Amino acid sequence: MLGLEYFSFADKWSPLFLAFMLLVTAGYFLLTGPLSSRFEGSAPVSAGRKTLFVGGMLTFYLAQGGPIELLGHTMFSFHMVSMAMSYLMAVPLLILGIPVWMWRAFDKVNPFKKLGFLSRPIVAAVLFNGLFSFYHIPVIHDFVMLNFWVHRLYYLILFIASLLMWWAIIKPIPEKDQSSGLMKMGYIFLNMVLLTPACGLIIFSSEPMYATYSDPVVWAKAMGYCVAGDTTALLSQFGGPEFFGYLEPAIDQRVGGIIMKFFQEIIFASMLAYVFFHWYKRENQEDDPLPGEIPPGKLNQA
Template sequence: MTLAYLTETFGFRATWNPELMLVTVLIGIAYFSLIGPLRHTFADAEPVSLRQKLSFAFGLLLLYFGMGSPLNVSGHYLFSIHMVQQSLLYLVMPLLLISGTPAFLFRHLVARRWVRRALQVFTHPIPGVLMFNALFSFYHMPVILDLAMNNLLMHNLIQLLLLITAFFMWMPVLSPIPEIHRLSHLKKLAYIFANSVLITPACALIMFAGAPLYETYVNGPTILCAPFFSAPIDKSMFAVPLSPLDDQRLGGILMKLVQEITYGAVLAYVFAAWYRKEKDQPDDQLLPH
């Protein structure tokens, strides 16, 4: 299944989503044009590192790749591809965008009291860990997923809510400013472990089900849902190489695999930062008083 075939079959707009491409480019232009002038408005603002810039750029690429590239078309026919989309959009992409956002941009964001209070509520570790995982499990109930995959409004609404709650989920681990909830290193390790436990039941249900759960991936989708439009499609437009049950099991495995790799990498990063902090601490601060 080549890119040329997908473009010819579904059309350039459905395959490549130029509207989302434009939005992604505009966000990138806004980021790189604002970080300089905004930095000078904060006396103690540190320069934006190359690592941060690359992290934000890769995060934007993943945002487009997950929602607007041919991966979106393929995800309507193959559940395994759909789960790869989910993994990139909700587990990896927020990490990159938050890591690439300098502290002074966060401070500019929370300068308004209502924004700061809202973030303090929704990025609290308990709502943060519960909202995303509950919504993720809710979305993967067969009746909900089948409805979302065949209704543009429901599809985009759930995708937007999952994106927002994914950012809330990662904020306690990655927040660069104390105005937004920031955990100690030990609490971060426990928080990430709790996330890995809470997401497991949804993946296990998908992997170990004895029959296909989703009508969309048995009889095929009826419409192609993209961020800014929908288009009628049918199963004959795409050659599916796997049986629905094998495809479903592969999807659960891929989701769990990406989740374990992502959470494992963040755990290792947090532990290394904790170790460096303890190592650099003067000996007299380690002694009991």
Template sequence: MLGLQYFRFEELWTPMFLFGMAAIVILYYYLIGPWREKNAPEADAATKLQKFMFVSAAIMFYMVHGGPLNLLGHLMFTFHMVNMSVSYLVVPPLVLLGVPSFLWRKIFSAPFWKKLSFMMHPIICLLLFNILFSVYHVPIVHDYVMTHFSVHRLYYFILLVTSFMMWWQIASPVPEWSRLSDVKRMAYVFANGMLLTPACALIIFAKTSMYAIYSDPNVWVTAMGYCVSGDPSRLLESFSGPQFFNIMDVVEDQQLGGIVMKFVQEIMYGIILAYIFKQWFKREHKDDELPNTNTGTA
């Protein structure tokens, strides 16, 4: 159970967050159903695959930010990296592809969005996400963010927004808004992989514990204050610190976390590369599939 039996139901499952995610899923089905039929009847209906991707993204996002994985992320660095991987490498492309293009057009139809269009330049999106993600894993930054609630929420929100901006360039849900050709999108994926590698390598090859919240009981208790009710210092009366819950050595846990991050990154980028290549291949061979209309005799 990895120590989860020591925590209360509401600490493990965060009911209010669950209700919030359920409301988002209900709103999604309303928008692609009754709202579309009334306001955009000419738009294509959401496919079963799109519905599956969106609901899957909602479930995963809940699990890593409101479910048991959120709590486990404060006990073991490996689970923290699972949460980061799911939040910023898995959920955004699923949401982008799961929401029908007519909804994206409606959401960004307001004129004021054009004033912010410069922020969607592919290079800006590429650098913003990767710099913010890499800086977050600098030990002093990571420990500060994890132990200051307002900063924690703000930094995670900005990371989520920039991850959507970055993934938009790759999995553009509105074809006519895409700024990159298929070949450039594939290069963009490779660039993302290269920029994330140093942060992963730093974690994987470190020989000592880098993050105080997984080795210092007092820092850990401060971070746990966002997961448990009441005075978090009570945890030290029963447990020695995060090591009590960790089934591995702190450094081994840290290294495994870096490996998990790199593994998920490679899997997701591999899948998206295959998706882009498939789209490119279909477009390049579309003319070959058309019937030949010039077969008549002169």
């Protein structure tokens, strides 16, 4: 399916990365279970919160170590699916899956407090969307895809920037949440707007922009990150990325841009609706009279 049958189990499932993700997940269950008593103010963690964390880990693994990551090296559309899953889906699930008392404990020993300005809503929004857009400049994208350690470092920076961006929206430590509902809604809308130019350029480009998905030699070299052995053999075996593509490179590129924008709109629109609902509910509760109190509009009648 989609050419996956031509690759080995290790190529498709990245066992070392899987082992790392399982180790992190095991550490989470130890800290929220047997070792939770070592944290001040700790409390039992609900099954729902644990499910969110595991869901975030699974989503990130599939996007960065599973078949989707491999397909992301053969088709641009799957590259965008991987990016959306990694930074728009997995990160908020991980933040929500970590209990408040654990976030408070981390905040006390946070070695990056001097860089706290990076978590300010506008700064975080510009940082993440700027890094994401910069990465998808054709020359930059192809350079990152062809240099292993640059690739790993850039993806780590993107993950941190995504964490800062979502932190400003979710605010997992209640006492540090100084943003009103209207401010959060404006911030979410800002994120929706900032990514539009990059997606627009990709969607409306009439020519393939990325050599990684159109030049067989460049593609074969980039495949070295997820396929073991001599990747030049891929050229004689498959000829190039077109072998795996169900769409022409230019169309696949447009589909990728549409997929990214679709994911972003759906996820942020859902978050916008969630924030609006809770803001509206809280505002109405503040306006409701206390039991036995006469509503302001009826003072004259009393």
